[in-house]
Amino acid sequence: MAASAPAPIVVLFRDDLRLADHPALHAAAGRGVPVVPLFVVDRDHGLGDGPTARPLGGAVRWWLHHSLERLSAGLARLGAPLVLRGGRPADVVPQVAGEAGAAEVFVIGSLDPAQAAAEKRLADALERQGVRLVVFPHDHLIDPARLRNGSGQPYQVYTPFFRALRQGLERPVTLPAPDALRPASPAPAPESLASFGLLPTAPDWAGGLRDTWTPGEDAAWTRLHAFLETHVAGYRTGRNIPAEPATSRLSPHLRFGEITARQVWNAVSAMAEGQGAETFLGEIGWREFSAYQVVHHPDMARRSLRHEYDAFPWRDAPDELRAWQRGRTGYPIVDAGMRELWQTGWMHNRVRMIVGSFLVKDLLLPWQMGEAWFHDTLVDAHWANNPASWQWVAGCGADAAPYFRIFNPVLQGEKFDPRGHYVRRWVPELAGVSDRLIHRPWDSPLEVARTGYAQPLVDHGAARHRALAAWRGLKDEAAE
Incomplete structure (x- = not known):
């Protein structure tokens, strides 16, 4: 009697669109059984479940489309084509497992509360079908449940957290890509990538993204090597100059798991040293x-970590919000950043802090509005980085500095873009303005009239006093 064929393993991809350092794929390939690589595109373009789940933003959907193209090509070269299906993972994965005759589904775990909830639903659905879900360790460097301060509580400030991470982190182990994969026969039929509508149609706003980015695992490694060869040595100071290409621009590749923090950490540790490498x-x-x-506070995208800020007297000014979104605030460094974001799906980190402070402190608009705009327009919009960084800017998150840290957009521009190269690139109507006036063009009304540049939405000095008064009022109410 002939032996029965081994049951295939379904490998479910999520935010881990790579071949190397992929524990689930590595383990499945090591079994020597057929492998069914699967990606489920939620009809709402989300990857999670539960109250913290959010639809993917437009820029992220654009990147996802092209990253899936490259992952699909890589898997095909290894011998096992990617199966694309649309729907909810808890419905689709059991269906694909049934079609393939699989007894196990392998997946890399996630710290994202929404994806963790989706894992639970998926495990229950598969169990009812007699299929086992095997969850491999997540892609992060540490286990948040185990890293605690001296009082046994979660860290609230970054510096002691990072010190503890460094002390407890041995060289991360990374895995090679499989040499080959054994395909299932017959393999479940895929749906076409184009059918999911991840790309914009009319209007096609993605031209700047296409000109700026190449998604995929190979491109991630190209960026990392270029950064280590040319910019990491001067990163400590260069990272603050938005006109210079001194940052790694790895954030979207990390967001989609095209490269892992383990791989980046090891490469930097092995190939670079000095203050630049340490800063990176x-x-x-x-x-x-x-x-x-976010693991300890799953609702961080919606609610301030310091709950007293829930009562902050935010303004309702939709016209000012729209002007900020479109880069028409009248402050050149702010407008340059917002236009860079709109055209490329990315913004220099120093400028992210400046534009965030302007929205929250100068305009007194809720940080959640800024977080939502970034969520939709950033190619690196991340379930944790985005809300945590916005709460840092707003002064209501896990940070030692309080609300009265208010960036002066003029002084920030003069310090970090002294010759105005960054502003002139993204605000071309100011191209002819002198270096002396580039960050304060209103000092020459004739120049402003000639260029047609917007007048400032607010006077920064007056806006700063307004913000501080609102903050003091909130503190006084909390003390009563």
């Missing part, structure tokens, strides 16, 4: 800290 590792640490915060 600290940025990886901030990414870990952001996830750490």
